[in-house]
Amino acid sequence: MHRFFTSPENISEGVVTLCGSDVAHIRNVLRLKSGDRVQVLDGRGGCFVVSLIRVGREKIQGRIESREDARNYESPLFIRLGQALVKGAGYDGIVRRAVELGVGHVVPVKSRRCIVKFSKSDMVRKTERWQRIAREASKQCGRERVPEVGPAVMSVEAFCAANQDADLRLAFWEEERATQVNDMPVGGKPSSAAILIGPEGGFAASEIKSAEKYGFQPVSLGPRLLRTDTAPLVALSILQYRWGDL
Numbered sequence: 001m002h003r004f005f006t007s008p009e010n011i012s013e014g015v016v017t018l019c020g021s022d023v024a025h026i027r028n029v030l031r032l033k034s035g036d037r038v039q040v041l042d043g044r045g046g047c048f049v050v051s052l053i054r055v056g057r058e059k060i061q062g063r064i065e066s067r068e069d070a071r072n073y074e075s076p077l078f079i080r081l082g083q084a085l086v087k088g089a090g091y092d093g094i095v096r097r098a099v100e101l102g103v104g105h106v107v108p109v110k111s112r113r114c115i116v117k118f119s120k121s122d123m124v125r126k127t128e129r130w131q132r133i134a135r136e137a138s139k140q141c142g143r144e145r146v147p148e149v150g151p152a153v154m155s156v157e158a159f160c161a162a163n164q165d166a167d168l169r170l171a172f173w174e175e176e177r178a179t180q181v182n183d184m185p186v187g188g189k190p191s192s193a194a195i196l197i198g199p200e201g202g203f204a205a206s207e208i209k210s211a212e213k214y215g216f217q218p219v220s221l222g223p224r225l226l227r228t229d230t231a232p233l234v235a236l237s238i239l240q241y242r243w244g245d246l
Helices: 021-029 090-100 120-141 156-162 205-213 231-243
Strands: 003-005 015-018 037-041 046-055 060-069 078-084 105-110 168-172 192-197 217-219
Touching (some): 003 120, 015 021, 015 046, 021 046, 021 060, 037 060, 078 156, 090 105, 090 120, 090 231, 105 120, 105 156, 156 192, 156 205, 168 231, 192 231, 205 217
Parallel strands (some): 003 037, 078 105, 168 192, 168 217
Antiparallel strands (some): 015 060, 037 046, 046 060
């Protein structure tokens, strides 16, 4: 069954209204008609089975047939991923797979060794694209909510300063050899984590020192050198397995 997101204010008296890009997708791509059924999530834990009653050019309306609790679709561990910018279309795939693995928020990070250089207008367009990818990935994998991407690129220090209250703070660094995730002394079960993944050239030592000032622990992902688009997937999988829902 096709799945869509809407805001709670678009649900009233048993009727759901879908607007924006979903209208063209339903009409022109999926070619759904009155009587067809879809799933609609409200971002607050509600997942509705909806029977379409009006497929218009400006909006789609449907009547709610049933509701279920979708809150168990989200991980108990909220992970904020600070991912350094990468060249080409690599960030598209990172966002898509991070959403599938249950990430809570993706923050583009500009580090000293980033190869790519984006203007402010480029970053606005890129972030809008990554947010669309996050939305589509959330539909595909059955998320209850769409993780935020952005809203703006941050420096390593700014990301660490903004996340110093996270229960778990990790900077994955290829030059760290001794400490791995399993070595982390975590009291109880953390409910939030902030993690840093570097660019193609890795983090500079000065950036790691800056992160440590805010309580971020440098950790290793093992003896093999991972690509920057592989590392976040491994890191997220480890965290979700140990403290999340994998």
